[in-house]
Amino acid sequence: ETKLLFNVFVPPGHFMHEVLKGWAQDVEKVTESRVDIEFAAGSLAPPPQQLQGVASGVFDVAFAINPTIKSKAPLLEVSSLPWLVSDAEAASVAAWRIYEKHFASRNQFPDVHLLSVFNFSGGQLYSTTDTPINSLDELKSRKMWALYGESADLLKNLGISPITSPAVQVSESVSRGVVNGYFGLILESVIDFKTAPYTKSITLFPLGVTSSGFSMFINKRKWGSISEADRNAIMKLSGEALAQRVGKASKAASAAALSQLKADGIQVIEADPQFYAELERAATPSYEQFERTAEKAGLDGKAVLADFRKEYDALAK
Amino acid sequence: MTAALIGFAILIALSFTGMPLAFATLLTGFVGFGLMRDWDSAVAMSGQQIGEMIVNPNLVVVPIFILMGELIRRGGIADELYEFGNALVGRLRGGLAMSTVLACGAFSTVCGSSVATAATMTKVAMPPMRRYGYHDSLSAGTVAAGGTLGILIPPSIPMVIYCIFAREDIGRMFIAGIVPGALMMTAFMVTIALWARLRPGVAPVGAAMSWTQRIAAFKKTWAFVVLFLVVLGGIYLGVFTATEAASVGAIGAYLFALARGSMRSGREYLDVIGGAVGISAAIFAIASCALVFSQFINVTGMPFALMELVNGWELSGIQLVLAIGALCILLGMVFEALGILVLIVPMFLPTLQAQGVDMIWFGVVVIILIELGLITPPVGVNVFTVKAARPDLKLGDVFAGVTPFVLAMLVTAALILIWPEIVVGLPNLMR
Amino acid sequence: MSPHSWARPLYRIGQVVGTLAVITIALLTAADVVLRYFFNAAIFGAAEVANALLAVLVGAGLIIVAAQRLHICVDLFDAPLRRRLPKLYPRWIFGAELLGTAALATLLVQHAMHTIDFGELTPVLEFPIGWVFALVALLVIMALAVLLSGWRDEKMHQGEEK
Numbered sequence: 001e002t003k004l005l006f007n008v009f010v011p012p013g014h015f016m017h018e019v020l021k022g023w024a025q026d027v028e029k030v031t032e033s034r035v036d037i038e039f040a041a042g043s044l045a046p047p048p049q050q051l052q053g054v055a056s057g058v059f060d061v062a063f064a065i066n067p068t069i070k071s072k073a074p075l076l077e078v079s080s081l082p083w084l085v086s087d088a089e090a091a092s093v094a095a096w097r098i099y100e101k102h103f104a105s106r107n108q109f110p111d112v113h114l115l116s117v118f119n120f121s122g123g124q125l126y127s128t129t130d131t132p133i134n135s136l137d138e139l140k141s142r143k144m145w146a147l148y149g150e151s152a153d154l155l156k157n158l159g160i161s162p163i164t165s166p167a168v169q170v171s172e173s174v175s176r177g178v179v180n181g182y183f184g185l186i187l188e189s190v191i192d193f194k195t196a197p198y199t200k201s202i203t204l205f206p207l208g209v210t211s212s213g214f215s216m217f218i219n220k221r222k223w224g225s226i227s228e229a230d231r232n233a234i235m236k237l238s239g240e241a242l243a244q245r246v247g248k249a250s251k252a253a254s255a256a257a258l259s260q261l262k263a264d265g266i267q268v269i270e271a272d273p274q275f276y277a278e279l280e281r282a283a284t285p286s287y288e289q290f291e292r293t294a295e296k297a298g299l300d301g302k303a304v305l306a307d308f309r310k311e312y313d314a315l316a317k
Numbered sequence: 318m319t320a321a322l323i324g325f326a327i328l329i330a331l332s333f334t335g336m337p338l339a340f341a342t343l344l345t346g347f348v349g350f351g352l353m354r355d356w357d358s359a360v361a362m363s364g365q366q367i368g369e370m371i372v373n374p375n376l377v378v379v380p381i382f383i384l385m386g387e388l389i390r391r392g393g394i395a396d397e398l399y400e401f402g403n404a405l406v407g408r409l410r411g412g413l414a415m416s417t418v419l420a421c422g423a424f425s426t427v428c429g430s431s432v433a434t435a436a437t438m439t440k441v442a443m444p445p446m447r448r449y450g451y452h453d454s455l456s457a458g459t460v461a462a463g464g465t466l467g468i469l470i471p472p473s474i475p476m477v478i479y480c481i482f483a484r485e486d487i488g489r490m491f492i493a494g495i496v497p498g499a500l501m502m503t504a505f506m507v508t509i510a511l512w513a514r515l516r517p518g519v520a521p522v523g524a525a526m527s528w529t530q531r532i533a534a535f536k537k538t539w540a541f542v543v544l545f546l547v548v549l550g551g552i553y554l555g556v557f558t559a560t561e562a563a564s565v566g567a568i569g570a571y572l573f574a575l576a577r578g579s580m581r582s583g584r585e586y587l588d589v590i591g592g593a594v595g596i597s598a599a600i601f602a603i604a605s606c607a608l609v610f611s612q613f614i615n616v617t618g619m620p621f622a623l624m625e626l627v628n629g630w631e632l633s634g635i636q637l638v639l640a641i642g643a644l645c646i647l648l649g650m651v652f653e654a655l656g657i658l659v660l661i662v663p664m665f666l667p668t669l670q671a672q673g674v675d676m677i678w679f680g681v682v683v684i685i686l687i688e689l690g691l692i693t694p695p696v697g698v699n700v701f702t703v704k705a706a707r708p709d710l711k712l713g714d715v716f717a718g719v720t721p722f723v724l725a726m727l728v729t730a731a732l733i734l735i736w737p738e739i740v741v742g743l744p745n746l747m748r
Numbered sequence: 749m750s751p752h753s754w755a756r757p758l759y760r761i762g763q764v765v766g767t768l769a770v771i772t773i774a775l776l777t778a779a780d781v782v783l784r785y786f787f788n789a790a791i792f793g794a795a796e797v798a799n800a801l802l803a804v805l806v807g808a809g810l811i812i813v814a815a816q817r818l819h820i821c822v823d824l825f826d827a828p829l830r831r832r833l834p835k836l837y838p839r840w841i842f843g844a845e846l847l848g849t850a851a852l853a854t855l856l857v858q859h860a861m862h863t864i865d866f867g868e869l870t871p872v873l874e875f876p877i878g879w880v881f882a883l884v885a886l887l888v889i890m891a892l893a894v895l896l897s898g899w900r901d902e903k904m905h906q907g908e909e910k
């Protein structure tokens with residue numbers, strides 16, 4: 001019997017707890033309890049150190065937000081590029097397929113075994129004043145907070161210098177009124193990270209400014225201690241199956257959050273096409289950056305992206 | 318569950334041997350985690366937790382607030398606050414003691430530590446009370462109890478540490494302390510008034526002041542008013558984050574200290590600022606080692622077991638809070654502020670969160686019970702602080718003097734338990 | 749610490765580094781506020797620099813803690829233990845501080861090595877944070893040395909009131 005300690009860094013009440021508990025129960029079932037998964041009662045490591053925690057054996061299984069493992073796996077950035085996805089389920093499945101097809105052979109993780117990759121929904125734009133943000137001029141007139149990574153980079157490309165931090169710290173800036181707009185959070189984070197009471201309007205984009213991408217892995221030694229038959233059974237539940245499971249849950253959470261935010265009296269508007277086009281143009285450097293990263297890894301970035309778009313479009317229909 | 322309780326017992330036993338609290342916590346947490354998992358992972362986990370704590374963005378405020386408090390003590394602002402309090406209520410029976418409470422409360426709005434508040438106010442308020450024939454019991458009890466306001470009225474170092482563990486917003490927590498702080502000040506003043514009425518011998522009537530004198534006394538407090546507006550006003554109105562308010566406040570406090578003839582030699586800089594750095598490091602040592610201990614608690618599964626227990630007994634959130642409160646009072650007899658936070662918060666936090674208890678409200682309840690611990694025997698840090706600043710006082714007199722204030726604190730805590738709006742009302746208004 | 753101790757320069761380093769760190773944090777943060785309010789231009793990554801300086805401040809502060817014996821203790825049984833075990837008790841406290849500080853130093857060295865090895869970067873400035881931990885580890889080793897330099901004093905004063 002192999003006992004696994006699973007660390008979940010998101011706060012209690014987050015939908016990921018339910019999803020992963022379901023996955024863990026299924027794993028125990030298919031392995032006839034030869035693999036037993038326990039969850040830590042609280043997160044044993046801060047969000048940026050999930051991979052390190054698994055590699056060093058503090059815990060056995062965890063998932064990490066991709067920007068925090070950028071130095072190990074820069075290619076995973078693909079599914080988080082600006083204005084690329086909005087549907088979490090399609091994005092997650094596409095991300096896993098692209099990973100298997102293009103990245104897996106490049107063996108990015110020496111100490112861990114990758115179980116799955118997945119994405120949350122697309123990030124949106126929020127105003128904390130009575131005026132919605134729906135033009136470039138309005139955006140430029142604001143003091144902004146932006147999710148670090150693609151969202152912050154995009155604003156910088158537009159000549160705006162945002163306050164930027166991981167999502168959990170957004171409330172510090174928003175609740176104090178240090179900023180009067182924020183950018184890149186998904187709808188459910190607005191509720192989870194307690195910025196909803198300060199938010200007056202939401203500008204929804206056809207595709208999100210970014211979609212947080214995640215990777216889930218298991219300690220390699222522990223993985224090796226599981227029989228091959230059980231490993232295969234676990235991988236059947238992980239990979240694309242788990243990606244879809246998480247994506248579906250994120251999609252449901254976003255939809256629920258949107259109706260709750262609307263019910264709270266927050267105005268929801270569609271992005272103006274001209275505004276959106278201008279924002280899309282500002283993303284060019286991010287795409288060029290990804291192509292360079294791909295090239296370094298011996299891949300054709302444009303082809304990878306085209307592949308990704310094809311998978312996503314087929315799935316998102 | 319058993320493993321966690323054994324760890325808890327060992328931690329208490331070790332700390333009773335006089336071992337620094339930080340290291341007792343680290344040792345228990347490290348060994349416990351190592352036994353539950355393995356030694357390599359205990360090393361990796363401990364290093365990670367300590368490393369995370371010392372670069373935590375939310376903790377940058379701690380050394381800055383401590384520095385600000387030290388600079389303010391040099392600037393003589395406490396004397397002016399006391400004079401103004403005296404101008405307001407000095408003519409009442411027990412008026413000087415009431416002025417002390419007012420001054421303690423005001424000083425607490427710019428100082429984040431109870432010990433610093435008590436030490437400062439002892440020097441300022443004890444001599445005049447003695448001169449006017451106040452009984453030592455009343456005057457020392459007032460200063461020791463009044464000093465505890467330092468951690469309830471924002472800013473407050475224990476509140477910052479609590480927010481790190483509870484993942485709550487520090488600004489919100491600070492604002493939540495204001496009304497309970499004012500309530501407790503009122504409770505203290507009522508206590509003094511009753512005491513002076515029942516035993517007129519302990520507190521003579523003071524001289525009345527004219528309105529011109531009062532206005533003059535108020536004008537002298539401008540330095541305090543400026544700092545107060547910057548720090549609390551800045552946080553409340555949303556101009557600053559807590560860290561920014563602390564930084565601007567510390568620079569302001571430095572300018573006042575400078576203007577009043579302090580901070581003139583290089584040596585003074587190293588002593589005052591270096592001293593604040595030392596105090597901060599001692600706090601970080603405890604807080605980061607506590608994080609290691611809390612990870613041990615997390616792998617024991619104790620929070621899950623506790624949740625089942627609570628569900629099995631069908632305890633409501635409030636019953637659980639009452640039970641934890643009783644435990645806090647017991648621990649408060651021996652442990653000081655951070656010790657209680659270290660022991661209580663990691664054990665009960667996940668359960669309380671699962672029960673849907675408002676963690677800001679719970680935090681304020683815990684802070685009040687910690688304040689209680691600061692003045693209860695056998696170990697009452699504030700009582701010792703007053704005694705250290707005035708060595709001729711009898712320890713028994715001070716402990717006797719704080720007893721009525723202990724009752725006042727319990728009444729305040731009860732009011733907050735009955736009407737949570739006292740705590741959460743103001744932060745909810747901020748939206 | 750005794751005025752003639754060989755570790756005095758280390759103590760001074762702790763004071764100076766700690767003082768500079770806290771002053772820089774306050775000024776940097778205040779400057780960030782001013783720039784943001786009056787010029788709508790935040791200092792990019794100011795908060796992250798402050799975080800790194802906080803770590804340095806704690807490391808330097810631990811030197812001061814070692815020199816002035818500032819660790820927070822429960823001293824409930826301090827007086828009776830001192831009376832009953834005049835030799836053993838002060839040595840036990842000193843040993844516990846020594847062991848604890850050594851443990852902190854070891855854990856920080858380990859963590860610094862892991863983090864450097866791992867190539868962990870700070871989110872905004874993408875600075876390798878491991879080097880900050882390495883600097884803190886060095887400061888804590890200095891704190892250990894300062895504590896060790898007090899060993900002889902401790903033996904001389906054993907059994908006396910502090």
Ligand code: NA
Nearest residue numbers: 425467470472
């Ligand atoms: Na305070």
Ligand code: NA
Nearest residue numbers: 649650690696
């Ligand atoms: Na006590």
